[in-house]
Amino acid sequence: MFYYCVRFMVKRILSGLLFxxxxxxxHAQSIGGIVNTYVAVTNITLNSVxxxxxxxxxxxDRVLLIxxxxxxxxxxxxxxxxxVTAIGSAGNFEFTNIASISGNTITFxxxxxxxxxxxxxxxxIRIPVYNQATINAVVxxxxxxxxxxxxxxxxxxxxxxxxxxxxxxxxxxxxxAVTSGGFACNDPNFASAGTNAGKKGEGIAIxxxxxxxxxxxxxxGGGGSNSGNPGAGGGANGGVGGRGGNQFSGSCPVNTxxxxxxxxQSYATYRAFLGGGGGGGYKxxxxxxxxxxxxxxxxxxxxxxISGNNQSINASGANVIGNTDSEGAxxxxxxxxxxxxxxxxxxxxNVNVSGGNGGNIFSTLWSSxxxxxGGGGGGGxxxxxxxxxxxxxxxILTGGNPGSVLHTGPACAGTNFGAQAGASGILVYNYxxxxxxxxxxxxxxxxxxxxxxxxxxxxxxxxxYAWSNGATTPSIVVNGPGTYWLDVPSGCALARDSIxxxxxxxxxxxxxxxxxCAGDSSLIQQNTSFSSYLWSTGATSAAIxxxxxxxxxxxxxxxxxxxxxxxxxxxxxxxxxxxSSMNLCVGSSYDFYGQIITNAGLYTxxxxxxxxxxxxxxxxxxxxxxxxxxxxxxxxxxxxNFNGLSISAPxxxxxxxxxxxxxxxxxxxxxxxxxxxxxxxxxxxxCANTCVDIFPSGGLTYTWxxxxxxxxxxxxxxxxxxxxxxxxxxxxxxxxxxxxxxxxIDPIPVPNFxxxxxxxxxxxxxxxxxxxxxGNLNHLWNVNGVVFENSNGSFNFELPFTExxxxxxxxxxxxxxxxxxxxxxxxxxxNIAVYVPNAFTPDGSExxxxxxxVFSTGFIPKGYQFSIFNRWGEIIFYSANPNAYxxxxxxxxxxxxxxxxxxxxxxxQTQKGEPIRILGFVHLLR
Numbered sequence: 001m002f003y004y005c006v007r008f009m010v011k012r013i014l015s016g017l018l019f020x021x022x023x024x025x026x027h028a029q030s031i032g033g034i035v036n037t038y039v040a041v042t043n044i045t046l047n048s049v050x051x052x053x054x055x056x057x058x059x060x061d062r063v064l065l066i067x068x069x070x071x072x073x074x075x076x077x078x079x080x081x082x083x084v085t086a087i088g089s090a091g092n093f094e095f096t097n098i099a100s101i102s103g104n105t106i107t108f109x110x111x112x113x114x115x116x117x118x119x120x121x122x123x124x125i126r127i128p129v130y131n132q133a134t135i136n137a138v139v140x141x142x143x144x145x146x147x148x149x150x151x152x153x154x155x156x157x158x159x160x161x162x163x164x165x166x167x168x169x170x171x172x173x174x175x176x177a178v179t180s181g182g183f184a185c186n187d188p189n190f191a192s193a194g195t196n197a198g199k200k201g202e203g204i205a206i207x208x209x210x211x212x213x214x215x216x217x218x219x220x221g222g223g224g225s226n227s228g229n230p231g232a233g234g235g236a237n238g239g240v241g242g243r244g245g246n247q248f249s250g251s252c253p254v255n256t257x258x259x260x261x262x263x264x265q266s267y268a269t270y271r272a273f274l275g276g277g278g279g280g281g282y283k284x285x286x287x288x289x290x291x292x293x294x295x296x297x298x299x300x301x302x303x304x305x306i307s308g309n310n311q312s313i314n315a316s317g318a319n320v321i322g323n324t325d326s327e328g329a330x331x332x333x334x335x336x337x338x339x340x341x342x343x344x345x346x347x348x349x350n351v352n353v354s355g356g357n358g359g360n361i362f363s364t365l366w367s368s369x370x371x372x373x374g375g376g377g378g379g380g381x382x383x384x385x386x387x388x389x390x391x392x393x394x395x396i397l398t399g400g401n402p403g404s405v406l407h408t409g410p411a412c413a414g415t416n417f418g419a420q421a422g423a424s425g426i427l428v429y430n431y432x433x434x435x436x437x438x439x440x441x442x443x444x445x446x447x448x449x450x451x452x453x454x455x456x457x458x459x460x461x462x463x464x465y466a467w468s469n470g471a472t473t474p475s476i477v478v479n480g481p482g483t484y485w486l487d488v489p490s491g492c493a494l495a496r497d498s499i500x501x502x503x504x505x506x507x508x509x510x511x512x513x514x515x516x517c518a519g520d521s522s523l524i525q526q527n528t529s530f531s532s533y534l535w536s537t538g539a540t541s542a543a544i545x546x547x548x549x550x551x552x553x554x555x556x557x558x559x560x561x562x563x564x565x566x567x568x569x570x571x572x573x574x575x576x577x578x579x580s581s582m583n584l585c586v587g588s589s590y591d592f593y594g595q596i597i598t599n600a601g602l603y604t605x606x607x608x609x610x611x612x613x614x615x616x617x618x619x620x621x622x623x624x625x626x627x628x629x630x631x632x633x634x635x636x637x638x639x640x641n642f643n644g645l646s647i648s649a650p651x652x653x654x655x656x657x658x659x660x661x662x663x664x665x666x667x668x669x670x671x672x673x674x675x676x677x678x679x680x681x682x683x684x685x686x687c688a689n690t691c692v693d694i695f696p697s698g699g700l701t702y703t704w705x706x707x708x709x710x711x712x713x714x715x716x717x718x719x720x721x722x723x724x725x726x727x728x729x730x731x732x733x734x735x736x737x738x739x740x741x742x743x744x745i746d747p748i749p750v751p752n753f754x755x756x757x758x759x760x761x762x763x764x765x766x767x768x769x770x771x772x773x774x775g776n777l778n779h780l781w782n783v784n785g786v787v788f789e790n791s792n793g794s795f796n797f798e799l800p801f802t803e804x805x806x807x808x809x810x811x812x813x814x815x816x817x818x819x820x821x822x823x824x825x826x827x828x829x830x831n832i833a834v835y836v837p838n839a840f841t842p843d844g845s846e847x848x849x850x851x852x853x854v855f856s857t858g859f860i861p862k863g864y865q866f867s868i869f870n871r872w873g874e875i876i877f878y879s880a881n882p883n884a885y886x887x888x889x890x891x892x893x894x895x896x897x898x899x900x901x902x903x904x905x906x907x908x909q910t911q912k913g914e915p916i917r918i919l920g921f922v923h924l925l926r
Contacts, residue, residue, distance in 0.1 A: 031134070072205070087265075111489075178281045186256055201222040236377070241278070249412055255418060276378075287325040295377065297315055308350075322359070397427070402421050440460065458488065630669045716743060756768055779791050834853050876901075
């Protein structure tokens with residue numbers, strides 16, 4: 001036996017506007033699906049475990065060690081079977097971190113302090129540790145498989161937000177299985193082997209050899225059904241499971257030998273139990289019976305703040321699925337347990353640990369009697385660290401409902417027939433893990449300069465170290481702002497200290513770059529006071545003058561010794577120059593910055609630019625008069641406006657103008673033309689209301705009279721013959737003449753037929769189909785899945801010799817493939833009835849002196865057999881003749897005494913039909 005306990009101590013709480021770095025497994029992460037990793041433990045020591053596989057685990061991982069079973073129970077064949085005599089280490093759990101992994105051996109950073117045993121289905125679970133986690137998809141667990149699974153465990157160091165649910169409903173202990181055997185009332189056993197009793201639901205105790213069946217519970221696993229067909233008991237957890245319903249009402253006494261509800265478990269020592277499985281049903285007639293349903297799983301939530309957003313944690317037990325027919329039904333699973341370890345829940349969170357419902361009875365063979373429905377599962381447990389129910393938490397603790405008798409006829413119909421609901425679950429308060437010793441000391445919060453680093457280490461030495469960034473060394477070096485923490489072993493627990501590191505960066509700004517005219521200077525300065533200054537020129541003053549080009553840098557130091565550097569580029573602008581040219585009409589003049597120019601030549605002016613520096617402007621003057629030649633090509637149907645003249649014919653045109661300088665200018669135009677594109681588009685034949693793509697040719701782009709596709713085609717779905725207009729444009733932008741495209745419509749056929757008769761009896765299911773579809777069409781039939789062609793005006797078809805409604809479909813098509821269909825139905829009826837009296841008086845009087853079944857007029861049963869039995873099961877009358885009757889005498893002619901006699905009537909409605917059996921009893925009264 002080994003012990004383990006964990007408790008974190010945080011030395012300081014952060015506030016203010018800080019840039020905080022959390023070195024956790026995730027940061028502001030969206031989660032969903034299965035977030036945990038599960039592995040079975042095969043060996044355990046003081047501080048380590050051996051597992052079946054260490055895949056999925058890493059050094060520094062947060063883990064949960066939890067024992068699923070291990071309780072000791074009463075094993076006597078009495079009503080006390082299954083009661084827990086020693087809880088052992090069942091339900092114990094511990095949190096720790098991984099220090100090292102060697103093969104499949106995982107060593108923890110501290111010793112264990114709670115007792116564990118690998119014989120009790122011990123599993124190790126990896127826990128994801130987030131900072132701010134948001135559940136955006138359903139979070140669930142692997143289902144409990146008898147070795148691992150059934151648990152969701154999440155830790156968030158800052159907060160956990162629910163935008164979806166956590167669902168471990170039905171992920172707990174497994175419900176008992178249905179078994180099949182013989183029938184007998186009042187089975188005296190409480191635990192047994194073999195198949196003559198339904199299996200007990202799974203619980204925190206391992207079932208003893210050959211004692212896994214029958215009606216006593218298995219700790220918190222519900223008791224099974226047995227040979228008397230009672231209901232099985234519900235599983236338990238925080239609340240007890242409900243008992244199962246009574247045995248078969250036709251011959252067994254009530255309130256005996258029913259499946260017992262499971263025993264609730266104590267949370268006084270803060271354990272964690274899966275919801276117990278419901279007991280399994282039992283059958284002896286070969287009809288349907290239900291298994292017990294599974295219990296709910298386990299959820300651990302560890303975070304300071306929860307935003308519930310009206311979402312749910314669902315750890316409810318599963319309901320029994322399906323109805324039981326003339327057998328004993330299964331019991332409902334119990335709710336699981338939820339550990340909600342959070343200081344604040346700031347919006348509503350529903351926590352559901354309700355029990356599952358027991359199985360219902362719907363009998364067809366023994367519809368005149370009742371069998372036992374299943375008991376409801378007990379509610380689970382919700383555990384808090386507070387002393388009272390936290391605000392905004394809505395627990396659902398109700399026990400599962402018992403099953404009911406659903407069929408009508410017997411007096412017990414519509415009741416639970418003795419089955420009971422599971423008890424409500426429990427709320428558990430004041431959960432506090434053991435406290436560790438004194439925490440390590442990382443010193444006071446500190447401030448560092450940007451770009452520097454700082455070494456964090458505790459003031460003492462420890463056996464192991466677990467830093468917030470995943471390091472396991474005695475010290476770490478940090479260079480960014482944030483909150484850093486260290487976990488060290490303290491006894492069999494963990495202790496934690498944290499430290500806030502802030503970064504200070506001096507702000508230095510020399511302003512924008514400078515531009516100076518040659519010979520000028522400018523003052524370079526900044527407006528913040530520092531302890532010291534050092535310029536790239538060697539100066540140590542707060543400001544300097546610059547007159548030469550280059551880069552000037554300044555390094556400053558503040559009162560904490562933090563250094564900052566900035567630089568500014570200085571550009572010296574030399575006198576600039578520009579050159580341009582112009583054409584001057586012969587005989588005209590131009591004013592060039594005060595100079596009047598009339599002749600060609602090179603002229604210069606000295607100006608001041610936008611920076612106030614000298615600028616030299618040079619102008620080259622030419623004298624001109626010009627002639628311009630133009631060549632233009634237009635589309636054949638276009639008109640060109642040429643200096644007010646509208647022209648369209650190719651040729652050479654001349655005009656005399658003044659140019660932009662006012663000089664004489666002659667323009668000679670050579671006009672050419674492009675031929676118009678020729679566009680073609682085919683006509684098309686389609687079915688009415690059918691879409692078709694029309695593609696034109698001969699152009700580069702197209703414009704239709706209707707909306708068109710990007711590739712220039714159109715998609716149309718006309719109901720009648722329709723024409724569409726298109727105009728094509730070629731590479732030169734010339735447009736074609738309009739072209740028509742016509743879509744011819746082939747009409748949709750109108751299939752029409754009728755069925756006479758459309759209702760036939762099961763013994764002669766022949767119908768006649770009359771095809772009255774107009775036109776010369778193709779006809780394809782589908783009659784009850786049989787597909788064939790038939791163009792006759794009428795034909796016969798034989799439907800199956802089975803009661804029901806059958807579809808008849810006609811698909812008519814034209815030669816172009818235009819189709820439509822019509823579907824009708826025909827019904828095969830089964831109006832055959834049989835009446836069996838419940839008493840007769842063979843006393844020689846005129847009426848009611850013989851006993852026999854009466855069938856519908858005209859119906860002759862096939863394979864007919866009629867048998868009468870006395871109270872010892874002996875046949876005293878038999879006949880295969882449907883016209884024969886029993887006169888109340890035995891085969892030797894001796895009169896039978898007054899009393900109740902059982903009968904069995906067997907027959908078939910058709911030669912190949914299913915056998916029909918009628919069981920009952922008749923009163924003989926003389």
